[in-house]
Amino acid sequence: MRYRSDADVFDLDPAVWLADDLPGLLDAHGGMAHEGAVMLGCRPLGFDVEGEAFTLAPVDETIRLQPGTSCAAVTVDLDRQSFSDLVQDIQTPQALATAKVVDLPVADHFRFLKWWPVLRSIIDGRPVHSPGDIGFTDIDGSPLDLTRSFDSDDDDEEIGWFLREAGFLHLKDWWPTDLMAELSSDMDDAVGDYMRGDGRSWWARTDDGGDRCVRLQYFQACSVAAGQMLVDEHHLRIAALPGDGHASGWEGTDGENAIEALIKPLGVVEGISDLPWHKDCSLGRHSYQCCGMTVGISVTGGGADTGQLAVVAGSHRANVQPNFIHPYLDLPRVPLPTGAGDVTVHLSCTLHMSRPPVTAERRVLYTGFGLPHEGERVGSERISRVREEAYTKVSQAPVRRERSGRRV
Numbered sequence: 001m002r003y004r005s006d007a008d009v010f011d012l013d014p015a016v017w018l019a020d021d022l023p024g025l026l027d028a029h030g031g032m033a034h035e036g037a038v039m040l041g042c043r044p045l046g047f048d049v050e051g052e053a054f055t056l057a058p059v060d061e062t063i064r065l066q067p068g069t070s071c072a073a074v075t076v077d078l079d080r081q082s083f084s085d086l087v088q089d090i091q092t093p094q095a096l097a098t099a100k101v102v103d104l105p106v107a108d109h110f111r112f113l114k115w116w117p118v119l120r121s122i123i124d125g126r127p128v129h130s131p132g133d134i135g136f137t138d139i140d141g142s143p144l145d146l147t148r149s150f151d152s153d154d155d156d157e158e159i160g161w162f163l164r165e166a167g168f169l170h171l172k173d174w175w176p177t178d179l180m181a182e183l184s185s186d187m188d189d190a191v192g193d194y195m196r197g198d199g200r201s202w203w204a205r206t207d208d209g210g211d212r213c214v215r216l217q218y219f220q221a222c223s224v225a226a227g228q229m230l231v232d233e234h235h236l237r238i239a240a241l242p243g244d245g246h247a248s249g250w251e252g253t254d255g256e257n258a259i260e261a262l263i264k265p266l267g268v269v270e271g272i273s274d275l276p277w278h279k280d281c282s283l284g285r286h287s288y289q290c291c292g293m294t295v296g297i298s299v300t301g302g303g304a305d306t307g308q309l310a311v312v313a314g315s316h317r318a319n320v321q322p323n324f325i326h327p328y329l330d331l332p333r334v335p336l337p338t339g340a341g342d343v344t345v346h347l348s349c350t351l352h353m354s355r356p357p358v359t360a361e362r363r364v365l366y367t368g369f370g371l372p373h374e375g376e377r378v379g380s381e382r383i384s385r386v387r388e389e390a391y392t393k394v395s396q397a398p399v400r401r402e403r404s405g406r407r408v
């Protein structure tokens, strides 16, 4: 999935880019981008970059560059750095909105989001996903059973094949339940050491007046068992499944955020505990570092009423908006109900979401493996800041918990 290199990132001058680069990109990719824009129902998008104003309009089977923003259905005001990031796939519309750098009314935000795959099409020459583009084939050529799970006795080549095709895995009974109980108890012991605003945790308010730590980062510093798990060969077996050299990058210290422990309370009314549909690359840098692997270790089970994860199969292969789902998307949504000790794996560009629990809390650990990478990761500190401040700036929709066996 990687087609950009950090070595090529430059400080983009909007006036120069508009005059020298964009016209050639539109000549080369305008027809393809227009098809995507029509499919998604995109109307003219205006930009005002520190006074440099222009509109991209899908007309006459191409995308036309027009001066000014008077014809735009929505106009995005941006500073130079953010525009440079946007063009070079370092920050996305969702990153700019989460940081409140762009603060559009919600309907306009969705209009901007929907343009993102079209912008990538114009700039990167990557077609927008079209219904019917993506199929699922098993290693023997038969249709892939997307509900399949694997266990330790299954063949790594088959598991790796499924991951490449579907973009996710459900590994059953990967860890013993007594280890999960130990990790859960470590979470209980650690949670008091975290404080709102400490830069290593996320928080959410609940309908009973609680202020709960929902994400304990750097958890290996609090749990010997978690640290041991990160270097256990049974865990590292997962990194080797794609055969692309994925590694954790963890050097065995407490000062790295190698593993995050999530506690998902009932009745969240403010903050971010349960995430709506997103790709993990949805804040940026997709074309520099995807696909990474995100590994979720189910400390408790997660079912339909207890916070399960769901994924969109094949979405890692699709140029689609990386946040929320446009109704035209034809790819299957697959729930992944897990028991304690199960592991889920999703790729950094696989769409996924976690359903708010309504009957019992869920606990899960997240860690990951990345592709080999050399040198500076341009803009990653900007994206990190957006991610870490997100729970203070945006909020999930309030959740109603289930009482006495029925939803209220």
Ligand SMILES: O=C(O)CCC(=O)C(=O)O
Pocket (backbone or CB within 6 Å): 262, 273, 274, 275, 280, 296, 309, 352, 353, 354, 364, 366
């Ligand atoms: O809540 C979950 O299980 C998923 C969390 C997630 O998707 C994320 O942290 O990016």
Ligand SMILES: [Fe+2]
Pocket (backbone or CB within 6 Å): 275, 278, 279, 280, 352
């Ligand atoms: Fe995620």
